[in-house]
Amino acid sequence: MSNTFTEGEAFAPQRSLFNALGFTKEEMRKPLVGIVSSYNEIVPGHMNIDKIVDAVKLGVAMAGGTPVVFPAIAVCDGIAMGHVGMKYSLVTRDLIADSTECMALAHQFDALVMVPNCDKNVPGLLMAAARVNVPTVFVSGGPMLAGRVKGCKTSLSSMFEAVGSYAAGKITKEELDEFENKTCPTCGSCSGMYTANSMNCLTEVLGMGLQGNGTIPAVYSERIRLAKHAGMKVMELLEKNIRPRDILTEKAFENALTVDMALGCSTNSMLHLPAIAHEAGVDLNLEKANEISKRTPNLCHLAPAGHTYIE
Template sequence: MNSDAVTKTSPHRALFHALGLTNEEIERPLIGIVSSKNDIVPGHMNLDKIVDAVKLGVAMAGGTPLVFPAIAVCDGLAMGHQGMKYSLVTRELIADSTEAMTLAHAFDALVMVPNCDKNVPGLLMAAARLNIPTIFVSGGPMLAGKVDGQKISFSNVSEAVSEYQAGKITKEKLQEYENKGCPTCGSCSGMYTANSMNCLTEVLGMGLKGNGTIPAVYSARIQLAKHAGMQIMELLKQTIRPRDIMTKDAFENALTLDMALGCSTNSMLHLPAIAHECGIELDLDIANAISDKTPNLCHLAPAGHNFVEELDEAGGIYAVMNEVNKLGLLKTDIITCSGKTVGENIAGCINKNTEVIRPVENPYSKTGGIAVLKGNLAPDSCVVKRSAVAPEMLKHEGPAKVFDCEEDAMQAINSGQIVSGDVVVIRYEGPKGGPGMREMLNPTSAIMGHGLGESVALITDGRFSGATRGAAIGHVSPEAAVGGNIALIENGDIIQIDIMANEINFKVSDSELEKRRAAWKPRKPRITTGYLSRYAAAVTSGNKGAILE
């Protein structure tokens, strides 16, 4: 075992005795439990209970559980200020520090306990790098809030702010949204990035049934954690490692369910980065091919009025997988952390609510929930959550209103400078330009709150929160900071968007484009010290482990 390096010599054993471990515990496999618990992230405040349950499961199955931490940022709290520049970079910090702790202490296997946006992909990346037996158990989704008999979530609170500023609701109603929008611990209750990645972890085969959907406050979540603790000992016994599970077929399964579920567009950043750590290059060009044959079966908030708790009641991720596989779209003979194949896992997992999980014969759309667009505005690619776009905005043409940062765009939206038909362009917010690739929930929420969600599009080289809805097109590549064409757009240029055709362009002649390119000058980075600037440099030097543009 790996742990022989630290359990077979007296000096090492002396340090274990200092921890209070008995000889019996030292002789057992050492199982690292990576805990993302902290007191600032609502999705992580309950992870101590999950970790305790995992420890019990490991001990019951004959292992010695030893906990070490991973940092976590709440994207909601980081939103709208310089803190958001640091959110995405924590994914790399989490992966790096977990790798360091695991190798330094010679763990035999790992149980990862994440929940929110960057912890899940960061720990999946670490699992792939380390390639020792690993299993995931998340903290679970938050229950939805309720106002006036209607279920709500965090994104509704963000939109209520703009509704109040526009005079559509009272201050008292805004406060009611504030007080009731996030009623329990857990990852925010819609199909936002955290829940998207926890669900896709289950699809990849790295989490047991229910990992993505059992609510944080349910006792079933504690039971799941105990089973994860027990199962890691089975994976160790059978020598089943992450790269045995996270194969190319597994990633294609994840992309397929991504389309069926209508996950966050951030999954298009995280899945390729995780695959890269597995030695697999996941070309996003295949996303549209998968989307073309995968029906969108779920409209969870913000795309619709259902929440993850209802997806769980309807049968969870396995029920969606079973429904999708009626079309033969999944690779079912690949191994998972359960020790069984995908096919064995999903057998008999029926759809219990055809309003929450549409049958393949009656989908929300015949194509998937995410689309990758290309054109002269985004020569490499950009991404849109198609399932959250109003039908009338699937094809749109309008004049550009260009802003070089999120704050300037917010001021324009809230002051009434943005009108029906406009296309808001926010640039220099990419991995290098931000730096840090901020999420743009505030501008999209402001557009929705001002009643412009069905007539105004927003395009950025930053990214969008999973809570975003409307014609929000992000991850434009190449980004403005490296001279991408988004840097050459001028106010009034006509932007043409055709989501169903996967195209995005702006009307400008080749000669005019070359003239603008010759005149363009790079901007100085807004942050020039610390890990964030090194991360931005790594991105632009082609380090795909950091992020794929």
């Protein structure tokens, strides 16, 4: 796609704008790989994504591509709870899909690496990947480590429960403060099997993320290595012309639903998987989900259903 700009006198104006960006002719001749960064400083699951993006850029460059970063928005559902902000969360999914499609096609990227993490950001970028349909790899920001209060592991749902316990007179203000200060100890998506971690695991099952995409903690150096491999892998997909709609098949979605049921993923997956499937030209309905649910045992009780965490 980007060779539209690199050949012929008619596109000299476009190349002049690449010159303004500081691109060399050598960089312009290489495949142009868009890295969709959802980094921001208001969402704990996204505050480390700048480091992930830097690693992806290195991977792309090592494999012979020219990496270019552009942004995607992301809302923290936890921070948005309890006020008007919650009305703005779900709608961002489609806004993310639309705006990423616009950026990818307007600038004719040859391939994409998506770097999401939280609830609506992951499905929005999966929808965009299916729409744009250039070779694409996902690498998420990774899950937060669990907190620890009085020797017990905790996550954000523990914090909400502590607020209720305090209101009911079951714990003291000092105990509530301890939950507040120790429940969310690191960057990353909230440490239970909430929507973000569910969708990051399902991205891996769908075949759009490398092994470990859903489970390597945000603070582990292993995630930086994963990001470098994601950058290299997208160049391999580009060389082989393997595109999202080649990967996002009906069977892939059936696999995702099977793992969804086995892991006990967030019920929000049934908001998002059908929307992603629709963009990929696959019909995924509740009847199919019920059919798979009936034959698939639930193997995990991760928080908030249990006291086990992704770490």
